[in-house]
Amino acid sequence: MTEPAPSSLPLIVLSAGSATARSLVAGQLQRRYPADYRIVVAANPANARATLDQAGAEHQQLALLLSDGDEPLFAAARRLFPDSRRGLLIDWGSWSERSTARRVLELMATNHIDSYVVTPRESRDEGFHRTVTELLHEWERAAGALPGGRPDITVAGHDALPRTHEIRRFLSRATVPFESVTLNSAASPNVRLGDGRVLVAPDNTQLATAIGLDTSVPTDELVDLAIVGAGPAGLAAAVYAASEGLNTLVVERDAVGGQAGSSSLIRNYLGFSRGVSGADLSQRAYQQAWTFGARFAHTREVIGMSSERDWFALRVSPEDTVRARSVVLATGVTYRRLSLAGLEPWVGSAVFYGVSAVEAKAQAGRIVHVVGGGNSAGQAALHLARYASSVTIIVRGASLAESMSQYLIDQLTAAGVVIATEAKVVGGGGSNDGLDHLVVRNRQSGADATVRSDALFITIGAAPHTQWLPDEILRDQWGFVLTGNDVLAEGGRRAWPHSRPPAALESSVPGVFAVGDVRRASVKRVANAVGEGSVVVSAVHAFLAERVPAG
Template identity: 50%
Template sequence: MSSVAQPVILVVARDPRVRAAIVAELERRYAADYGIEQADDDAAAATRIDDIAARGAHLALILADRAGDVDGRSLFARARTRFPDVRRGRLIEWGQWGDAAVRDEILSLMGAGELEYYVIRPWHSPDEYFHRTITEFLLEWERSIGLRPREVAVIGRAGLPRTHELRSLLARGGVPHEWLEPETDAARTRLAAAGVGEVPDRPIVVMLDGRVLRDPGNAELAEAYGLTTSLGDDPSADVVVVGAGPGGLAAGVYAASEGLEVLIVERESIGGQAGSSSLIRNYLGFSRGISGSELAQRAYQQAWVFGARFAHAREAVAMEAGESGFVVHVAPEDAIRCRAIVLATGVSYRRLDVAGLEAFEGAGVYYGASAMEAQWMVGRPVFVIGGGNSAGQAALHLARYAASVTLLVRGSGLAESMSQYLIDQLAAQGVEVRTRVEVVGGGGDGVLERIRLRDRDTGVEVDEACGGCSCSSARRRGPAGFPRASSAIVGGTCSRAPT
């Protein structure tokens, strides 16, 4: 942190007494790590935001008592333009959520993607409810910006698909990490400290304790940060859950909480497709929304504390019925007996069947749009393929970073496949939507630089400059030997295990 300007929390409030009270409360708790700055109106706040950017600092959080108007845009939109990862809170008085004008403003701002949530100003000290909200905002910001030192370092070339794959596994597993290009001074210093003298051709992962993993397999990487990849000593369970997306994790929580022996098998990352979503707003219980990886990690911990077992980075490949239940075969050579199977195989992204683009997977072509992919696309023209909610979430997330975002839809519209709140936000954020179009080609020198689009009605093809392509069109999936299903239960009754 010594070489990086102190990040800033900016308070904008017209009433000087209110502003002073909020600033004092923030300074008591956060002044050691954040600069607490203030402004009394929209123009002063806009100037302050520009000044923070000019001196190379980060704006972590802006709290304002109104949306304001700066050159026809809200103050919150102005802050997001200069600082894509900033968190934004609308300050309100206690009980003001019942004021129709305030309510409508907050809902309008959130609907347009310009605001995270409201913040009730502190009315006593210490106000721990206020600080809980602030701390959550700052934690979200810190995770997205990657400013502070990380437990794990991935050292690998940007255009190497395996570099992206390792980073994706860590990100979706909730493991904070930093990424370094091998030829940089920072990478050489990190490698020397780990006892590695040469610049690697393949990615290297350096763990917090100094262990060096040279292009590790997925299971090896999972084991390195403390996840279990074996089926355990007991070759049986009451319930085997295939898939650890939201559905599989929920099944694990409910079954394990009833005292059943549960094993959850996941071939990729906890959270499944949802784990790569930047923000999920329509999941019960999370009013401000939650990232897919954070939701998955909370569900994983909940299942774990109830005693569910996990086999990470392992693939269930077949099942068979026997006289006393079922046998699930797990590659390469393991098997486990159980009385019931929950198939929560969910969906996976439909792969682009386009000649010339396979080589750019992980080097410009991505499936999903986490913070990791978004940071790669800063200042670039980006295309998102798909017309469902995942595509809409990806487009909104990337719009914070990219020079432009265009949503490509094979069908004639979005209404049948996307939630209305996402459609409204896409329009508010200026995301272009092109319908009846498909990707038929592309290319580049090491990384994706262009794609070719075909109009499905006229057949006309055009080349477009492209700095990144996120594919968010999903299909049902299922391991070999299993029926395709987003969620299904196979088996008879599982009674409560003895306690």
């Protein structure tokens, strides 16, 4: 195999004023990474900046910048190489010094760095390398860098076709490396696999099968627990149920991860100091559940359910039936669709519900708008700001402080994201070349303004997936499932004619539980969904213990 030319390798740039620190870091880098990266050591920020400028002009890739704190250098790296990772070098133990701690927090809050990196010791320092390799892995995922430079899959399609975008999003959320080729023809998109096969206009089940995911459901056995939905709540339930010996099946109609799977960065989830993408977190949870023995039916949709004497029958499209002794509903929610005059032709190609990493990258140099005032809108706008030339958040309220975490507001300000308050999108339009403008109304004055826009990302409201459930499962007027005390409070004894009270996460049908966003009154946070998915398994065990094992 021909070795890649050094000039074609991604860059790792080191800039440190201290000769000692520079020598220690360079030594560790040059021992581990020269086969896959070109390592450039600069004695000062000016030399490092010259390297970045040259790399940008020659269309090279910057994977990682390590510096001891030059803010303009970090800013240049972020501007020239949006996917690059940037680390502030600090001495071991210096985090206890107020000046160092303040510097780290300021640079993190202003998006200049992704993490701090402790200067390694003279001997082998695996702690240093763990940080470096995690940053490199994050860069590879963000940049869509292909291992070995060769794509596993090539997606070819016209950008105006929503299905082209859907295929890219599905593969991205499944963490499958792929290459995109834009076709001028409006013919159906096709997918070329590594073995040479070509799938023409494949549906998600064909894609899942092609990348090695199981799409089958067990129709000839009785499972202990069927989990409907593989978002954070469903994945957590799968991990705990399978690890505790339950025969567990998870049925997911789309990609693993649910709504959270499209989040570019979750900063406030326990254990991930630099944050974690929704796709990465979902894949970790999926692998964890799978190694405990949970089975997954990918891209399969449950379309109906009925109660039998000793089990529940789940109808899975198109014509399969799964029998389960208990059921956990973790179907989550999707963003509510807006009825906007003139924008329907671009839904799926320039108007998106939620923001995936692959769609964010496609906005390089463009003017984009985000509708929504919650954390998901803030995360979306922040990720879009890495690539787009202009990002504006449109929010109905007077400020973001009512619905968004302060750390996100601070980062949005630092990233130059424009906040348009007391406003709403009422229309828009474009041409065959795509969306080109929005109509935004001021809610105070009622005046409309036409603004240029190449893409609109909508992250407001939530609609649960519960229309397929039987009437016996009580829901509120919006479709959210009632659980626990709410079943008795609103349905009374007619809804729950049993001697024991319903468990905290149990629906009006014994043995059917609801967790995460689909449950009424749940806190719409990833951590809360994971918590409910974890604790519901004890209630499942208690319910199964009431029943004589069926065979």
